[in-house]
Amino acid sequence: MWGLVFVFLSLALLFYLFFLKRELRKLKKDIRALPDHSSFGSRLYLDFRTKELLELVDELNEMIDAFEAKNQQTKQMEENVKVSIVGLSHDLRTPLTAxxxxxxxxxxxxxxxxxxHYLPIIEQSIKRLLDMTEHFYDLARIETNQKxxxxxxxxxxxxxxxxxxDYYEQFEDKQIEVRFPEQIDSQRIIGDKLMxxxxxxxxxxxxxxxxxxKAIISYQSDHQYLILRVENDIKPDSKIAIEKVFMRFYTEVTSRTNTESSGLGLYLSKQIIEKMNGKMEAKLQGEWFVLEMYIPLDRMDV
Known part of the structure; x- marks a missing residue:
């Protein structure tokens, strides 16, 4: 009787060790193949399921997810840099040619x-080149998490x-009236002053x-944000695609003939505000362009 039990247990143990070894070999093979066949969302699976193996595979899958997320982020950063270089090189040609x-x-x-007459035009082109390179430098540092x-x-x-x-004279020259609220909001925010x-x-x-x-500046606040609202009326010949205003290198539908803007301004601004845990939105209301910037309130001041 006991002999049969011993034989049965021995056979069961042998089968267990056989399937365990087979599963470990399969797992090892799958892990080696990951760099060649993996894509975002790749997972390891088991046919022979034991608690210890399942825990090991879960840990490995978490590592794979973390690696692939980082890899995806790196590829996106590389693509962003390529797009930025192409867009910047395109926009640099205009002031350089001029x-x-x-x-x-x-x-x-x-x-x-x-x-x-020529000297101020050359000076303006130089200033524009400097502004564009500063924008690109800021953008590169933010998108690569170096800032x-x-x-x-x-x-x-x-x-x-x-x-x-500081821009009073330029607003006067352009005949743009800027209206501020009569009462300045005294609530404080949390942010990077230079940015x-x-x-x-x-x-x-x-x-x-x-x-x-015209441009109108106003403020609102809720339990989380101080909201800066900037509204300006639109020139009759402007053709703004509102869904594209935060895209890099976008200025207007006809913006590639625009000699004043690199199209990085609003895109860069949105990136900066989001890095401060805020958000930026834009919309058209009739003949007015409306931009709203949400900046986290200083909770100690609320």
Whole structure:
């Protein structure tokens, strides 16, 4: 009797060890094949199911998911860089071509009036090139997670007003009326001051390029965000595709003839605000372009 039991247990153990060894060989083979055949969502599976093996496979699948997510992120970053380089190189041609042409005219003319006319155009082209390279540098650092934000408590409406006032003469030249709320919101936000300055400057440049005659600044708040609302009327010849305004290198439907903008401004601004745990949205309301920026409130100040 006991002999039969021993034989049965021995056979059961042998079968268990056989299937376990077979499953481990299969698992080893599948793991080796992962680099050649894996795609996002690849998983390891078992035919012979034991608690210990299932726990091991679950751990391995978590590692695979983490690796593939990182790999997918890297591929997306590489694709973003390629798109950015193509778009930037396309947009760099316009100011470079203009600059080259006017430099040649400057070298060949002896007319002082023409020289005085050419020099500001060349200076403007140089400034535009510098702005575009700064945008691209900021964008590259943000998208590759090399830019660490210094988040601190700020009185945001005051910062917005100060930056808009820096552009007072340009608004006057363009005959654009800017309206601020009579009462400045005193709620504080959490953000990176230098990056927020870049964002507000981008918003100002957007108004200067596309506004017809008015821009209205207002604020709202909820339990989580301070909301900056920027509205401007649209020039009659503007053709804004609202679903594309946050795409990199987008300016307008006819924007490839636009010599004033690289199309990185709103895209970069959205990336910065989202990195601060906020969000940015845009919409058209009749003949008005409306942009809303949500920035986290300082909870200690609420």
């Amino acid at each position: 600059m080259n042409g006017y430099v040649q005219l400057l070298q060949t003319t002896t007319d002082d009036k023409k020289k005085a 660490d934000l210094e988040l601190r408590s700020l009185l945001f409406p005051k910062l917005v007003e100060e930056i808009f006032l 927020l300055i870049r964002v507000i400057q981008n918003l100002v440049q957007n108004i200067l390029r596309y506004a017809k005659s």
